[in-house]
Each structure stands twice: as C-alpha cells, then as structure tokens.
Amino acid sequence: MIKVGIIGGAGYTAGELIRILIYHPNVKIEFINSTSNAGNLITAVHSGLIGETDLVFTDELPLDSVDVLFLCSAHGDSKKFLDSNPVPENVKIIDLSTDYRHKREGNDFVYGLPELNREAIKSAQHLANPGCFATAIQLAILPLAAAGLLKDDVHINAITGSTGAGVKPSTTSHFSWRNNNISVYKAFEHQHLKEIFQSVHQLQADYGKELNFIPVRGNFARGIFATVYTKCDLSQEEAEKLYQDFYKDAAFTFVVSENPDMKQVVNTNKAVVYVEKHGENLLIISAIDNLLKGASGQAVENMNLMFGLEPKVGLNLKPIGF
Numbered sequence: 001m002i003k004v005g006i007i008g009g010a011g012y013t014a015g016e017l018i019r020i021l022i023y024h025p026n027v028k029i030e031f032i033n034s035t036s037n038a039g040n041l042i043t044a045v046h047s048g049l050i051g052e053t054d055l056v057f058t059d060e061l062p063l064d065s066v067d068v069l070f071l072c073s074a075h076g077d078s079k080k081f082l083d084s085n086p087v088p089e090n091v092k093i094i095d096l097s098t099d100y101r102h103k104r105e106g107n108d109f110v111y112g113l114p115e116l117n118r119e120a121i122k123s124a125q126h127l128a129n130p131g132c133f134a135t136a137i138q139l140a141i142l143p144l145a146a147a148g149l150l151k152d153d154v155h156i157n158a159i160t161g162s163t164g165a166g167v168k169p170s171t172t173s174h175f176s177w178r179n180n181n182i183s184v185y186k187a188f189e190h191q192h193l194k195e196i197f198q199s200v201h202q203l204q205a206d207y208g209k210e211l212n213f214i215p216v217r218g219n220f221a222r223g224i225f226a227t228v229y230t231k232c233d234l235s236q237e238e239a240e241k242l243y244q245d246f247y248k249d250a251a252f253t254f255v256v257s258e259n260p261d262m263k264q265v266v267n268t269n270k271a272v273v274y275v276e277k278h279g280e281n282l283l284i285i286s287a288i289d290n291l292l293k294g295a296s297g298q299a300v301e302n303m304n305l306m307f308g309l310e311p312k313v314g315l316n317l318k319p320i321g322f
Contacts, residue, residue, distance in 0.1 A: 024314030132294025269297035
C-alpha cells in the first residue's frame with residue numbers, strides 16, 4: 001500500500017483528494033494535517049464525506065510514516081512548509097500550489113502534466129501539479145506547439161467555477177455576488193501564463209508571439225471551459241488528426257468530434273478537446289473539472305505514475321449528468 005500524508009487538509013482540493021484516496025485500492029491515508037482543525041473529524045469540514053470516512057485532522061507531522069506527501073496549502077505556503085519541515089529523502093512530494101511549477105536553479109520538481117511529461121513523472125521524486133487554467137489551456141494548444149505550428153498570437157477566453165478561488169470567502173466568491181453574474185479578472189496577466197509559456201517553449205522553443213488570455217469568473221461551482229483560437233494552415237481533417245495522434249495514449253484526454261459542454265467532464269478527471277476550422281483560424285475548445293483534472297484528480301493520476309500504477313487506478317469518477 002502507498003502510505004499518504006496530506007498537508008493543508010481543509011481546502012477544496014484537499015477535500016477532493018481525500019474523496020478519491022479513501023477509495024483508492026492502493027492507498028492508506030496515514031494523516032491529514034490541519035492546525036486549525038486538529039482533533040476534528042474530517043467530515044466536520046468536508047461534510048460530503050459523511051458516512052464515507054472516520055478520519056480525524058491532526059496537527060502532528062509524522063513525515064517518516066508516509067511514502068508520498070501531498071501539499072494542498074495556499075500558494076506560497078508549500079515552500080514555507082518545506083523550508084521549515086525537512087521531508088525524508090525517500091518520501092515523494094506532490095505540490096498542488098504554484099510554488100514549484102516554474103523551472104529555476106535548485107528546483108528539482110517535475111512539472112506534472114501527464115500529456116506532456118509522462119515519462120519524467122514516472123521517475124520523479126518531487127512533482128509540481130499544474131494549475132487548473134494552465135491544464136485546460138495547455139491541452140488546447142500543446143499539439144500545435146509539438147508540431148511547430150504555433151505561428152501567431154493565441155487568443156484565449158476561459159471561464160471557471162467559484163471553487164477555483166479556494167475555500168476562503170471573498171467579495172467575488174460569495175453566493176449573492178457570484179450567482180447570476182460573470183466578470184473578467186487578471187486580463188492578460190494571469191499567473192498561470194508563465195507555466196503555459198514554459199510548456200509551449202519546451203515543445204516549440206522559437207515561439208515568440210503572445211498568449212492573450214481573458215479569465216472569466218463563472219456563476220457555477222466547478223469546471224473550466226476554455227475557447228482558444230489562432231491562425232493555422234491546417235485543414236479541418238489535418239487538425240483533427242494532429243490532435244487525435246497527440247492524445248492517442250493519454251489516459252484522460254479525449255478528442256471529440258462534436259462541440260462539447262462542461263457537464264461532460266465535471267466530477268471526473270477527464271478533459272475533452274474539440275477543434276473546428278474557420279477560415280484562417282483554428283478554434284479549439286477544452287473543458288475540465290478545475291478541482292479534478294485541474295488539481296486533485298491530476299495529482300492522483302501523477303501519484304499513480306510515480307508509483308508504477310496505471311494512471312486510471314482509483315479515478316473511476318462519474319460525470320454529474322443532469
């Protein structure tokens with residue numbers, strides 16, 4: 001069994017991670033750390049797990065008792081935690097924050113997008129789980145980058161559910177403001193652009209144009225729906241074949257032949273990608289669940305690869321339907 005520890009156990013991503021791992025056939029959760037909730041039942045915070053688990057939060061850190069440590073803390077806190085709490089060398093680390101996604105000197109974390117770095121993930125000791133917007137957008141454009149076909153600016157509009165803002169209440173996440181409402185934020189300067197550019201340049205080093213990204217707050221709880229377009233010389237048939245070939249071995253990314261909708265992926269670790277040619281422009285639509293393929297589901301997919309398991313183990317999650 002893979003022995004798991006979780007740091008920052010009270011947030012949305014931790015709740016989804018626990019929901020997956022308590023039923024994972026190869027996992028035993030050793031501890032779930034949350035200083036503010038120590039001694040409380042997990043279900044006191046993650047009430048959707050009532051009847052599913054009797055686990056309790058702890059403020060202890062038995063790091064030598066686990067094989068893998070998931071960091072579900074807020075951005076900036078993962079680095080602080082690792083700086084002040086040395087983790088045994090044999091313990092694998094999967095960080096769900098932004099702290100280690102960007103390559104720099106002294107950072108040995110592998111960027112954990114399986115569709116891009118599957119082989120490197122298999123041998124990784126430390127892994128940086130991708131951002132939610134970054135996952136959806138990369139799945140839309142990386143096949144073009146891999147073929148050297150990104151030649152112009154890329155225009156991106158992507159809408160996300162309120163859970164993308166985290167569990168801490170804010171003026172733009174509470175129900176009265178979010179319901180029946182949408183708004184744009186961080187236009188052209190969202191923090192996920194840096195990791196998207198990093199992956200594009202990994203595949204197409206000479207790409208020097210712009211990624212024009214307009215993030216939108218949606219009036220729903222979970223999911224990301226990204227619409228992307230750029231100038232492209234491929235025909236409809238050539239574009240479909242390019243994407244199908246690129247994702248032929250992907251465990252969770254599916255190239256679909258009909259215009260998709262978000263409910264096809266919500267509550268699953270799936271991504272659906274669709275391409276449609278319009279004159280000089282290629283339209284790409286990408287949809288994921290921001291908490292699963294955009295966070296905790298992908299983290300478990302990565303854990304499976306790191307421990308030599310098939311990527312789908314423990315991730316047989318069902319879409320919500322209607």
